[in-house]
Amino acid sequence: MDFNQKDIISIRDFSKEDIEYILDVAEKMEPVARSKKRSNVLSGNILGMLFYEPSTRTRLSFETAMKRLGGSTIGFAEANVSSATKGENLADTAKIISEYADAIVIRHNMEGAARFVADVVDVPVINAGDGAGQHPTQTLLDLYTMKRVLGRTENLHVSLIGDLKYGRTVHSLAYALAMFGVDMSFVSPTELRMPQSIVHDLSKTGVSVEETESIHDVIDKTDVLYVTRIQKERFPDPEEYSKIKGAYMIDLKLLKGTNAIVMHPLPRISEIAPEVDNTAYGRYFEQAFYGVPVRMAILSLLMDKIE
Amino acid sequence: MDFNQKDIISIRDFSKEDIEYILDVAEKMEPVARSKKRSNVLSGNILGMLFYEPSTRTRLSFETAMKRLGGSTIGFAEANVSSATKGENLADTAKIISEYADAIVIRHNMEGAARFVADVVDVPVINAGDGAGQHPTQTLLDLYTMKRVLGRTENLHVSLIGDLKYGRTVHSLAYALAMFGVDMSFVSPTELRMPQSIVHDLSKTGVSVEETESIHDVIDKTDVLYVTRIQKERFPDPEEYSKIKGAYMIDLKLLKGTNAIVMHPLPRISEIAPEVDNTAYGRYFEQAFYGVPVRMAILSLLMDKIE
Amino acid sequence: MDFNQKDIISIRDFSKEDIEYILDVAEKMEPVARSKKRSNVLSGNILGMLFYEPSTRTRLSFETAMKRLGGSTIGFAEANVSSATKGENLADTAKIISEYADAIVIRHNMEGAARFVADVVDVPVINAGDGAGQHPTQTLLDLYTMKRVLGRTENLHVSLIGDLKYGRTVHSLAYALAMFGVDMSFVSPTELRMPQSIVHDLSKTGVSVEETESIHDVIDKTDVLYVTRIQKERFPDPEEYSKIKGAYMIDLKLLKGTNAIVMHPLPRISEIAPEVDNTAYGRYFEQAFYGVPVRMAILSLLMDKIE
Structure with a gap:
């Protein structure tokens, strides 16, 4: 082009x-x-x-x-x-x-x-x-971050986690990753699942996509954990929101022993514990620089x- | 100087x-x-x-x-x-x-x-x-637009239309045009006529100035149609405003067959139909550039x- | 360093x-x-x-x-x-x-x-x-102003006047002046006196510090009159505020015959009369430039x- x-x-x-x-x-x-x-x-x-x-x-x-x-x-x-x-x-x-x-x-x-x-x-x-x-330049910098941190944009397993329903960032990124043949896991509460039309589009490209509600199902095979914010406004019931918020929070206990890097388009609220910031897992500030x-x-x- | x-x-x-x-x-x-x-x-x-x-x-x-x-x-x-x-x-x-x-x-x-x-x-x-x-730099860019589009700032007939009472832009422009010996028509509803002190000042400079309520009286001899916004707040009666708004709207039907170019200090609301934008008549975006x-x-x- | x-x-x-x-x-x-x-x-x-x-x-x-x-x-x-x-x-x-x-x-x-x-x-x-x-860069520009206007940051008598209790500017400046061995007078209403912990710290450095409520006590020996704003909100009683405001206003009558220059971190409200602006006393705009x-x-x- x-x-x-x-x-x-x-x-x-x-x-x-x-x-x-x-x-x-x-x-x-x-x-x-x-x-x-x-x-x-x-x-x-x-x-x-x-x-x-x-x-x-x-x-x-x-x-x-x-x-x-x-x-x-x-x-x-x-x-x-x-x-x-x-x-x-x-x-x-x-x-x-x-x-x-x-x-x-x-x-x-x-x-x-x-x-x-x-x-x-x-x-x-x-x-x-x-x-x-x-938000295409966000997707480009997400890919650039994988290239610079992991040395490649192919042969990866990327897990997208959080609000996959409304997040424009994850929709664009998923399409781009499919171009690079990257397998993906979509991790979200049922209410915030990836739109089925997108899952369908992606499946047709030949990459493997799976959906789950639990990060524990996929963390071991994940190279990139792409975290997004879950907004309170999406839940009519505040108790439901609290429960979900807790289940989708990333901390060192989860990451220990894995090879995953953590990315986030930012701003984050509480979905990534600050203890992750200065470790080799946390790459979201570096990502902002990119x-x-x-x-x-x-x-x-x-x-x-x-x- | x-x-x-x-x-x-x-x-x-x-x-x-x-x-x-x-x-x-x-x-x-x-x-x-x-x-x-x-x-x-x-x-x-x-x-x-x-x-x-x-x-x-x-x-x-x-x-x-x-x-x-x-x-x-x-x-x-x-x-x-x-x-x-x-x-x-x-x-x-x-x-x-x-x-x-x-x-x-x-x-x-x-x-x-x-x-x-x-x-x-x-x-x-x-x-x-x-x-x-x-707003003197507005007047200078108005004159520059005439110079660049029509090749001259003299031997012109300029019709100022809209709110001629409160518009600082048209007051300054009228004084400047008089320096260049440009004849002018002032087209406005009675309530928004050019202040008579200005009309008087201009007449003394030797240029021809006329006042009318209808654009149709002057469109044929007009080289530059300088349009300004008529603000709703000027009219206590909303019906009166609607009537006037309609009568002072510039569209292709009015312009067809004339040699007029249309200028406007912008922003416009509805006083120039969008169909004029991409024609040789409409010069207001070019004017903004100047x-x-x-x-x-x-x-x-x-x-x-x-x- | x-x-x-x-x-x-x-x-x-x-x-x-x-x-x-x-x-x-x-x-x-x-x-x-x-x-x-x-x-x-x-x-x-x-x-x-x-x-x-x-x-x-x-x-x-x-x-x-x-x-x-x-x-x-x-x-x-x-x-x-x-x-x-x-x-x-x-x-x-x-x-x-x-x-x-x-x-x-x-x-x-x-x-x-x-x-x-x-x-x-x-x-x-x-x-x-x-x-x-x-607000350390404010203090540095205050010292720079003294250096440029008076040729020195030592061998000076500086009088700080106004709200000495809440003003971060005067606190920082006082500490810095003490480093340069500068004697100081603190001029304020009782309610807005310099915090005693600061007065104590300064005394220990060997410089002479005195406190007074009246500018007239110190104006003759003052090289730099550093004026600050007294905020209305500090006084529960509006009449009390009015009285104090008047007593701490700097004008030419006060300055005539003295060698003092007037500085102010700005913005001022009414604590310096505009008549001081274009005299050799008033240096607050020059100070802003510095x-x-x-x-x-x-x-x-x-x-x-x-x-």
Whole structure:
């Protein structure tokens, strides 16, 4: 794929080769992300940030990616700072930002918002999360983390745990892992199972997928334990929530003796015990860092500024 | 005029020659605004942004102008992020920002705020809108749009339509157009007519000005149709507002067969039909873009950094 | 002290020699702060800003310091823009920012927050005010102001006036002045006296400290009058507040014939009459400016980028 001026809306728009190429470029950029090497490839370039929902990680790692490469950002971090308060519609706001910036990154609570914006503007658009929809750069950094920590994105067993029903992160990741032939276990309470349409799609690709309610069933064969937050709001009964919360909490007792690494898109609430943070199991902060080289790669590719 | 360290408060502070000079400099800077050419003339320079009212276009295009030229911005996009919440007055806040920045751009809901700030600080101050007062860089980009799209800022017929009573944009623009000998039509409901003191001022300059309630009276001779928003709050009777809203909406049926281009300071609500957007009539997004080279020119001139 | 990768939490972590060295570096950087000279020593470097409380001066002067040196900033200016709204704890937010940035500056309403963050992250942390706790860069710029305006930080008589009980600024400053052998007068209403534990600590250092309720007792021998805000909330009785406010207001009548310069951490409300602003007595805006070279020095030292 020629990335110049492309939109990044869904991980499913990419081939396995596209993804591998992005991860290779990211690896070359890592010294710049670590501030060990300077680069000015995006000097004079501007990224427009349309964040209609608050975000720390995604917004700041895009900003970091631009700034480490000599570029700048403009935009807003909350809907109320923008002209949205004067009643302007999304299309007009996006069109105007596209007159100023070389690319746009958008987070919106409405599924399909990024695709919609991509259709009305002439600059590349990156989807940074659209409601229950997609968040493709998160998936790319998840894969990059496996590549850097485990040395590979193939021959793995990945267990996704937590809220598999509503989490856009795990849906995108599962599709991407299937491209790499990775076997998966889906670990969740019944109420929050992976949508059956996705399980069906994945099975057709030839990878092995299994569903279970207990992490103990799969922990021994797991290379990557991908943990997500279970939100209280999903349960009408607070007691039910408490019970489930306890059963899906990851601690050292569970991990001891296994080879699993623990990943998490963050923020976490209480689903991973802090005791895991500074061990070789816990990789979620390192994973957050990897968002920077991956987004550097994407931004440079879209703006055709790979050296 | 020597622009070095000057304040930009009202379009009426400029001569025709001053304006033409700014537009010439803007044209030279356009390739940088389009990211076709790099520049670092404002590297190390800082623009202080005091936005006491939310703004997308004006704020972001000033930021873009600085950043495309290698400079930076500091400041706030809302009053509540500043020390205003601790009871600090405008003069003190502005004086402090002037200790950090090489120039200040201010938007404030109070008429006269920019002039007041210019009087208390030692760095150049740019008025980015002060209540019902002035917004001179908007007028400059309006003129620049005519220059770039129509090739001239003279020998034109410009029709201003919508809320001509409260709109600071149209007041400033009308004065500037009169300097260039441009004939004008003012199209508005009776309740929102251009203030008679302005009509009187303009008549004295020798240009032809006429007032009408119907766009159909003037559309055939119009080169530029400058549309502004009619705000619901202006009408005590919602039915009256609905009727007027309909009569002042611009669509392709009206424009077909004319030579008019449509401009708008944006944001628009429903006064221009979306079908106009991607035609040769609709120039309002291009107009938004032209805010960047015009503000680049102004910033470089004030900081004495024209190459 | 080797400053590379150090945390800046409390002024009491520094020796007199450390402070003198920082002030010397600041002086060398002043031409860059004044935009008279360009520097790119922090090009590609990023400062993470965690401002859980609104701030104009401190936040913007840190931003200015980074940007004048070619660096960038990321972060948030209010708690509600961050993931704090999703329930993320301070440690996790700080750890993530530390994955993106080369150093962190934090303002928080909770005493001890900066030290806590310094303990959990691997990058240098600068305390920009933690509740009633410390604000060491304010103290450094206060000392720098004395050095630049009066030519020395020794052989001075400094009178601290206003709220000496709750003001973190005056506590830190008093400790630092004692290191330089500076005699001090503490001028406050009885309700807002300097905590006796601090008076005791200072006495032990050998400097002369006296307490009084009246500025008239000390004004003649004062070289530096350091004024702070008296907050209405400290007084249950509004009449009592009014009376005290009047007695602690600095005007030209008081200053005439003295050699005192007036400093203030700002924002001021009414404790200094505006007539003092443009005289040789009033130095508080100049003091605000000196925050820039001092913070430039600190940032360059922590990131080991002194040329």
